[in-house]
Amino acid sequence: MGDLLFIFVSALLINNFTLSYFLGLCPFLGVSGRLVTAFRLGLANIFVMLITAVCAWTLNTYILPFAPYLRLISFIIVIASTVQFVEMAIKKLSPELFRALGIFLPLITTNCAILGLALFSTNKGYGFVEGLIYALGAGGGVTLALVLLAGIREETRILDIPKVIEGTALNLIIAGILSMAFMGFAGLFSGG
Amino acid sequence: MNQQIPDSNARTAEEFLKGIWRENPVFVAVLGMCPVLAVTNTAINSLAMGLATMFVLVFSSLLVSSLRKVIPKQVRITTFIIIIATFVTVVDFLLAALTPQVHKELGAFIALIVVNCLILGRQEAFASKNSVKLALADALGMSVGFAFALLCIGVVREILGNGSLFNIALFGEGFEPWIVMILPPGGFFTLGFLLLFFNWLQQRRKLV
Numbered sequence: 566m567g568d569l570l571f572i573f574v575s576a577l578l579i580n581n582f583t584l585s586y587f588l589g590l591c592p593f594l595g596v597s598g599r600l601v602t603a604f605r606l607g608l609a610n611i612f613v614m615l616i617t618a619v620c621a622w623t624l625n626t627y628i629l630p631f632a633p634y635l636r637l638i639s640f641i642i643v644i645a646s647t648v649q650f651v652e653m654a655i656k657k658l659s660p661e662l663f664r665a666l667g668i669f670l671p672l673i674t675t676n677c678a679i680l681g682l683a684l685f686s687t688n689k690g691y692g693f694v695e696g697l698i699y700a701l702g703a704g705g706g707v708t709l710a711l712v713l714l715a716g717i718r719e720e721t722r723i724l725d726i727p728k729v730i731e732g733t734a735l736n737l738i739i740a741g742i743l744s745m746a747f748m749g750f751a752g753l754f755s756g757g
Numbered sequence: 758m759n760q761q762i763p764d765s766n767a768r769t770a771e772e773f774l775k776g777i778w779r780e781n782p783v784f785v786a787v788l789g790m791c792p793v794l795a796v797t798n799t800a801i802n803s804l805a806m807g808l809a810t811m812f813v814l815v816f817s818s819l820l821v822s823s824l825r826k827v828i829p830k831q832v833r834i835t836t837f838i839i840i841i842a843t844f845v846t847v848v849d850f851l852l853a854a855l856t857p858q859v860h861k862e863l864g865a866f867i868a869l870i871v872v873n874c875l876i877l878g879r880q881e882a883f884a885s886k887n888s889v890k891l892a893l894a895d896a897l898g899m900s901v902g903f904a905f906a907l908l909c910i911g912v913v914r915e916i917l918g919n920g921s922l923f924n925i926a927l928f929g930e931g932f933e934p935w936i937v938m939i940l941p942p943g944g945f946f947t948l949g950f951l952l953l954f955f956n957w958l959q960q961r962r963k964l965v
Contacts, residue, residue, distance in 0.1 A: 594787070634846055642839070677872040680871065744945055
């Protein structure tokens with residue numbers, strides 16, 4: 566149990582996917598203009614990551630031992646098509662959920678955070694349950710970072726900002742400060 | 758852009774040059790951010806990442822543009838991804854065989870070249886619509902521009918964060934390195950300030 570908690574917290578805070586591994590930066594910088602959108606994107610991310618964890622574990626356990634060089638290609642194709650199927654299923658079964666996650670699902674599939682999750686969790690040799698917990702933590706971490714940045718960006722809109730720094734430059738500097746704040750979590754488990 | 762003479766040498770040169778400065782993938786289009794920030798903590802890692810990306814982009818563009826009349830429209834994205842993933846696998850094994858040290862430091866980020874939006878973006882926007890010669894020029898220009906940007910960030914971060922360049926110490930004993938620059942926040946800061954600098958240059962040019 567302690568191990569699972571460690572995996573979760575480490576993926577959520579200490580090794581935050583966005584702020585310390587730089588994964589999934591495109592949506593992080595692109596879709597973080599509004600709080601609501603950012604939160605929904607985060608939820609969709611968690612969702613896709615859980616599916617990814619299942620796919621990655623299945624592939625890694627049953628298929629890849631026979632053909633290790635197919636790792637990358639099979640991860641991408643299997644994850645993309647599974648998400649597509651799940652998207653169709655949701656559309657049929659729960660239009661409400663579909664509207665909330667909406668257009669984000671297909672976009673997220675080719676996001677580096679998703680492939681990164683599959684690669685990291687198989688590199689670390691996580692089992693099925695550990696993989697799921699890791700995905701939950703990583704997805705939560707991405708959501709947290711997105712919501713934080715979106716919140717700050719909504720505030721900056723009412724400020725008087727010099728024209729030169731507006732846009733991506735400002736967002737990157739905000740992200741840098743957030744990332745510094747997250748570095749503080751590093752001592753969380755080493756008894757510091 | 759200029760479509761009057763489709764395959765002239767001038768146009769080829771133009772497609773090559775635009776990626777290096779005017780449409781630089783990192784500083785202007787802000788594409789492929791993950792590797793840009795993740796592996797640029799030293800100049801050597803930046804260079805390795807730049808070369809690996811160049812290999813993948815050039816060969817994918819070559820293959821995609823030579824197959825552009827064969828690939829069906831509906832499944833083009835999937836085809837591009839499979840082609841890119843194949844070359845990334847090749848580069849992954851190549852680096853593991855040639856420079857195990859660098860391969861270990863770059864880790865999963867080599868595999869993540871697959872989802873670098875720069876590469877897929879060039880296939881969709883350029884290589885799938887243009888002749889092999891132009892696609893090659895475009896891919897070379899874009900990847901040189903990308904490698905150049907990576908190197909800029911890597912050099913700044915290594916000098917400030919480690920006091921060295923390509924592992925050669927630059928300053929004397931008295932130098933106190935800014936550790937934060939080789940840690941993740943340094944990546945965000947360096948790119949943020951570089952973008953700021955380019956914005957400022959552009960504004961100044963407009964005023965003159």
